[in-house]
Amino acid sequence: MLNASYPDAADLGLTHCEVCTLVLQAPPGGVKWRCPRCGHPLQARKPHSVQRTLAWLMTAVALYLPANVLPVMTTESVLGRDSHTIVGGIIELWTTGSRELAIIVFIASIAVPLLKIAALALLAFTAQRRSRWRQRERAALYRLVETVGHWSMLDVFVVVLLVGMVQFGVLASVEPEPGLMAFGAVVVATMLASASFDPRLIWPRPDEPRVAHG
């Protein structure tokens, strides 16, 4: 029932603008048309979607290790100097009593980036093979990745705010560290990866050209 065939836009000679969703009669091929309403180029699929998704994913994977191993901030006080990693910050929250917040930060900073990388790799791989495996679930997975994606920025904001808030000179201060830049870059790279992925590739047409290997 779920995989019953639905008429899609190309069957009816229609196309639609991916920015403003205006529905149009499909223009003849060979020429690059722009949407008459918003001016965005009309295209049946996002260009080089799988390759661009994989490229951003590889960037994210490469930065993932420094983001989690390097310290993201240093606290300085009369008691001494301390470096904190992402995981260290979560443990600190857990042991100082706010376990609910520790769980939220764990989900946003550790679980979500890993989930996004794994999910987008699966989506890109199955799209490239024009797979019809669990299409509805893959569509839901794509929407989940799009929805939760930006929450990983949480720890970047936390450090920036601590740097701004804790300004007591020699008594106490907070400085950002290079790990934070790697962490922010992982978040941006995974967001760009999911923005590059075209969910319409989950539903290949019988005449869908096979995606070139990334």
Place this chain on the structure above:
Amino acid sequence: MSAPPLARRAPVVVPDSDYIVCEECDAVYRARPLASDAVLRCRRCGATLARGHALPLDGQLALTLGALAVFLIGSLSPIVTLELKGNHSQATLLEATRLTWESGAHVVAVLSLLTAFVFPLLVIVLRLWVMVPLVLRRPVPLLAPAMRSLNWVLRWSMVEVFMLGVLIAVVRSAGVTHVVFGAGIFAYMALTVLLTAIYAAGLQGLWTEAARRC
């Protein structure tokens, strides 16, 4: 569902009211009038096709003006004041990003300035740019570029994540200092609620109103 055969001509706008094409899987549906609180979902992939808004356009404009007011309060007034041994330290969002920049973390400073300040401001300003003329039933200058920018900037605006970041930063610094909440944090809470109510409308309604009113 059957549709009349369509001639393959240069892009001709098929009236919006005839068809809806699913953005995520290209399935085609006949459009039908949408109740103000209804959500249409794609039967094939589950994506949201269209969504009504509980408020008419002038109500949405009021929400957006409210959002602009709390945004200005939130970003210009201190979010929290910390106290340590008689010393006070106040933090605003702009001050926090400036201090992060001065600590050498330029990329992180720019990233948080854009996602927590510039992009949310653009979301509000671009919406006002489009909505004010529409409510006055005047043509919207630069409608297409404004709407395309709005579409892009929505993805990168992260007010709700920043809001949660404030809470976590407060908890993490509460161990060493005494924390007093400033006007900024309450303004940001109100902004998070208002922006969620405004986002719920999507952009499709603005395109429809623009086509109808001018």
